[in-house]
Amino acid sequence: DGGITQSPKYLFRKEGQNVTLSCEQNLNHDAMYWYRQDPGQGLRLIYYSQIVNDFQKGDIAEGYSVSREKKESFPLTVTSAQKNPTAFYLCATLPGWATNQPQHFGDGTRLSIL
Amino acid sequence: GNSVTQMEGPVTLSEEAFLTINCTYTATGYPSLFWYVQYPGEGLQLLLKATKADDKGSNKGFEATYRKETTSFHLEKGSVQVSDSAVYFCALSPVPSSNTGKLIFGQGTTLQVKP
Numbered sequence: 218d219g220g221i222t223q224s225p226k227y228l229f230r231k232e233g234q235n236v237t238l239s240c241e242q243n244l245n246h247d248a249m250y251w252y253r254q255d256p257g258q259g260l261r262l263i264y265y266s267q268i269v270n271d272f273q274k275g276d277i278a279e280g281y282s283v284s285r286e287k288k289e290s291f292p293l294t295v296t297s298a299q300k301n302p303t304a305f306y307l308c309a310t311l312p313g314w315a316t317n318q319p320q321h322f323g324d325g326t327r328l329s330i331l
Numbered sequence: 332g333n334s335v336t337q338m339e340g341p342v343t344l345s346e347e348a349f350l351t352i353n354c355t356y357t358a359t360g361y362p363s364l365f366w367y368v369q370y371p372g373e374g375l376q377l378l379l380k381a382t383k384a385d386d387k388g389s390n391k392g393f394e395a396t397y398r399k400e401t402t403s404f405h406l407e408k409g410s411v412q413v414s415d416s417a418v419y420f421c422a423l424s425p426v427p428s429s430n431t432g433k434l435i436f437g438q439g440t441t442l443q444v445k446p
Contacts, residue, residue: 221374250432259436259439260420260434260436262433265432267431273431275433307374307375309375311432313432317363317380317424319365319380320377320432320434321377322367322374322375324374325373325374
C-alpha cells in the first residue's frame with residue numbers, strides 16, 4: 218500500500234537528549250513537511266523539503282534539525298535546544314509542489330518529556 | 332500575510348443535527364482551500380477541497396463552497412452522526428507564485444456528536 222509511515226508512535230525524551238522522529242513515504246512524492254501540533258493551536262510548520270538534499274526552515278524551526286538524503290525519508294531531530302518539545306508531530310507529503318493538490322499526512326508521533 | 336480563522340470549539344450537537352463550522356481566510360489572489368479531519372490519535376485526512384471561486388467541495392455528506400466575496404469556506408453537513416466526532420481543520424495553500432506547497436492552518440474546531 219502507498220502511504221506515509223511515522224515511527225515511533227510514542228516517544229519519550231530525557232533532559233538534554235536529542236531524539237529523532239522517522240518519516241518514510243512510498244508515494245514517490247517530491248515534497249515533505251514536518252508540522253507540530255499543540256492543543257488549540259492548529260498545526261505549525263517546522264521544516265520542509267522540496268527536493269533531495271535541500272530543505273527550508275518553516276515558522277518554528279528553532280531547536281529542530283532535518284535531513285533529506287533520500288526521496289523517501291525525511292527524519293526530524295528534536296534537539297536539547299528545544300525547551301518545550303512535548304507535542305504531536307505530523308509528517309506530510311505533496312507531489313511536486315502543485316498548489317491545488319492536498320498534502321498527505323502520516324499518523325503522527327507523540328513526544329513527551331520524562 | 333496569509334491566515335485562516337475558524338470558529339472556536341468545542342461544538343456539541345445531537346445526532347442528526349445540522350452542522351456548520353465557520354472558516355474565513357486572508358490571502359492574496361486565489362488560494363486553494365481545504366478541510367481536513369483528525370480522529371483521536373491519528374493524522375489528518377483530507378475531507379474536501381476547492382481550488383477556485385464558487386467551487387463546491389463535497390465528500391461523505393460534508394460540503395463547503397469557496398466564497399471569494401466573503402473570503403469564506405464554511406463546512407456544512409445536513410445530519411451529523413456520532414462517528415463524525417473529530418477535530419476539523421480549515422487550511423489554505425497560497426497562490427502559485429509564492430507557493431512552496433506550504434499549508435496555512437486554522438486552529439481546528441472540535442466536534443462532539445452525542446447520540
